[in-house]
Amino acid sequence: KNRVLVTGGAGFVGSHLCDFLVNRGDYVICMDNFFTGDKSNVAHHIGKPNFELIRHDVVQPIFLEVDQIYHLACPASPIHYKFNPVKTVKTSVMGTMNMLGMAKRVKARFLLTSTSEVYGDPKQHPQTEEYWGNVNPIGERSCYDEGKRIAETLSFDYYREHSVEIRVARIFNTYGPRMALDDGRVVSNFVSQALRGDPLTVYGDGSQTRSFQYVSDLVNGLVTLMEGEHTGPFNIGNPGEFNMLELAKLVQEKVNPEAPIVYRENTADDPGKRKPDITKAKTLLGWEPKVLLKDGLMMMVDDFRKRVLGDA
């Protein structure tokens, strides 16, 4: 039986990954410190014979016997990772080192969920995996961006130095059910705002672009990568590119045409555009995303309706 550790497993992406792995019969250990994740995201697995939940901070060493490690633990949205930047760096660096140390000790395969933020405010468009990025090392986003860059560095050093079987995914903006309501990311903001009838807050002039991937496509990509023979890094994202004003209009159309659009000042070092080149994942992994933004949004709205309007 495949024993799988999912760090950050009670978070948005982690809980969907746990769903997939538990359902196919793996033995899943979900580890989380519940900083941004929530027990309710995996509550439906508690009590199952092939599921286990551990409250643990990945910055501290922990010794487990597993075959695969999906290492997701890390605050992922700007308001969360800026809350305590030093802690964010510790989570990225020491957390990743601990999980690589474990992978080395028990000869487990290790997958890092890195991010498109390693490309920073990119000067290459769309971004390929060869691009070295344009990241501010000393800005307010640096704890996250540089934290992930050095987590990649560590992964490749453990690969070269200790032959740990690593897999590195560079995840592009992902959305779906169970996103934290308070995480300030654009899709969750717009959908909550639209459901409440509040104005949709477009930062800057709304011309900055992102490419949004539905969470089931991501889970698929992560599992395919873990099971395949290539270390990566691989871009895992949906190449459909939208600017924030287009997104706001789509959310109006799909969720609530009455919710107005308002403009707010943008945050520092916000990347102007972002879109993955996924040729490498298509070619080497045979993976590509399937869910269109307009369809994914509708699947997310059901979940958000319950939580947002339940909240009110």
Next chain:
Amino acid sequence: KNRVLVTGGAGFVGSHLCDFLVNRGDYVICMDNFFTGDKSNVAHHIGKPNFELIRHDVVQPIFLEVDQIYHLACPASPIHYKFNPVKTVKTSVMGTMNMLGMAKRVKARFLLTSTSEVYGDPKQHPQTEEYWGNVNPIGERSCYDEGKRIAETLSFDYYREHSVEIRVARIFNTYGPRMALDDGRVVSNFVSQALRGDPLTVYGDGSQTRSFQYVSDLVNGLVTLMEGEHTGPFNIGNPGEFNMLELAKLVQEKVNPEAPIVYRENTADDPGKRKPDITKAKTLLGWEPKVLLKDGLMMMVDDFRKRVLGDA
């Protein structure tokens, strides 16, 4: 009395900094694990009332009461930092965090010796402090380059989050007496080779450029930065730019015209050119380097002659 901690104080730059500080009457604590440094570099201070040597690895916490911390501890030459890349990352990240933790606790001022390598293989020439760099996050040099980038990130996060008085210097290639003979850096290689009558090993076609600063100019810059009111980052280097073939020819001319030049394959991700724009340091700190390469080389040769020929 000014109590100063110099981490990496038994290394090349650190020992010259200790000389300066001890001589002006500060109380100097030199901390080193002697990975690349050597006790002999500070032997002349042992026994002085205002000097203390501590054998300690900066990756481990340590509690001292000081007013200023010059944080230099980190292997600096490619062959040393590639020897154990994971340890290099630990030194950069955990070492810097420990020293920032100390600075926070005792309200000391903290100076990080960062590096021009944060600019990677630069697409801007010469490099200003605003440039975000072009660094490979997953290559063989990444443990050093990304390690220093995240050390800068941490410094600025402690500054913003905990009001630690930080100073960040981005040091460009520096040479002088007491460089490790086996460190593989170009100036020490060429000078040792010339003294031995061995061929000078030019990597690649020798057209890549660097800007070489004599160590006394650097010590001056670091002290000026520490004592001033600006956090930086500041480029501290000599803008005089030479390619490696020019450097080899200059060393032939100054040290041994009989030593031939040979070409060797270059290493991965070697930056094509590098030259500091030092306008910011000139303007805000009133600092600039004074020693010309040809003069600095001669001051270095005396020391190398003793050590290289003593070795033989």
